[in-house]
Amino acid sequence: MKAVLDESRANGSPGDASPGNPSIAKKNRFLHNVKRDAWLYLLLLLPFAYILIFKYAPIYGVIMAFQDYNIFAGISGSEWVGLDVFRFIFGQDSFYRALKNTLALNVYDLIAGFPAPIILAILLNEVRMAKFKKITQTVLYLPHFLSWVIIGGMVYLMFSNGGMVNAFLASLGAGKIEFLSQKIPWLVTYISVGVWQHIGWGTIIYLAAMTGINKELYEASDIDGCTRLRKIWHITLPGIKSTINILLILQIGRMVSIGFDRPFVMGNSLVSDYSDVISTFVYRVGISSGDFSQATAVGLFQSVVGLILLLAANYIAKKLGEDGIW
Structure with missing residues (x-):
């Protein structure tokens, strides 16, 4: 025992x-x-x-x-109305105008702003002067820390009718350009300023992805006599393809969402037909008018549609044999 x-x-x-x-x-x-x-x-x-x-x-x-x-x-004490709030929203022309403007501005941002940091990161990756490279990265990244209130003031000082750019054009004998009150000049200014602020952040992400590329591939390509363009096309771009795919999918998921700061600061009554977006619509009905049910319903609509777009983009990427976000 x-x-x-x-x-x-x-x-x-x-x-x-x-x-x-x-x-x-x-x-x-x-x-x-x-x-x-x-x-x-x-x-x-x-x-x-x-x-x-x-x-x-x-x-x-x-x-x-x-x-x-x-x-x-x-x-807990408010009356339940079911889907009446959504029916009311979808019956407003101002909502569809805001939705159309949101999609349009996001598409313009995607076309102009998405490839810009990729191109800049590739150019900086080819620079061999480390000091110049660091200074350039710092200068490009600084606008990311500026609030849109400050940027809006800078834009007004430069591009208003009496601003620096129009003063320079007047000194050359050229006519003034109404950057902040006409459709095409306003759109170009809006998209350009957005690219300028965010290009540094995107460049750093792609440069970080490039550090993971095997250096032996570049050494082997040098032995084979490849030009820089061929190395970029066959080594650098495939090396950051997964990062490009993930960021593209995430941006597609935000197609019906847009920040409040930039449209609100850069918009005005003269360009409201194309600067009024969903975020300013929510501000107008939710904060200014005090209709919190409408504001919440629009936010829920954005979340649901954004989720559907995200899942669809990820599904298509997987079907094409590319990397997804999961």
Whole structure:
């Protein structure tokens, strides 16, 4: 009997906390790792709390899209109206104008703004002067930190009727260009300023992707006598193709969403027919008019359509044999 007990202690019973029990040993390892990395887990609490409070908690407010929301009655006391809010929104010409403008501006941004950082990153990757490369990256990245209020002031000083650009044109004897009050000049200014602000951020992403390309491929191409263009086409671009695919899919998913700052700051009553977008529409009906049900319904519409576009773009990429986001 004693021999059996000794053998049982040596092997460890299911409820025993001895090292012989795999589940207990795994639990002890987990507790040891938590204790060892306690400060790292504490650092994770802040971003986790941010996501929980500002991303997940507001989802409860989606209920307002199906209510005749009353700010005094609150969500629990407001009357349920089903899909009446959506029917009202889809019956407004101003909503379709905002949706059309949002899609148009996002398409223009995609055409002009998506390839620009790729081209710039390739050009910088070919530069061999490290100091010049770093200075250029810094200068290009600085606009990313400027708020649209500051950028809007800069745009007005440069492109208004009495701005620096028109003053320069007048000194040359040329006529003034109404950059901020006519459709085509305004669109060109709007898209160009957006590309200028975001090109540095995109360039850094693609340059980071290029660092993962095997340098031996370039060395082998030098031995074979490949030109720079052939190396870019056959080595650099295939090396960053997965990054291009992922960023393209994500941008397609945002086709019905647009930031509030740029259209609001650069828009005015003279160009409202093509500067009024969904975000300014939500601001007008939600904040200015106090119709929170409409604003919530439009936001829900954007989220659903954006998710559908994202899934569709990812599905098409997978079908074509390219990398997706999952």
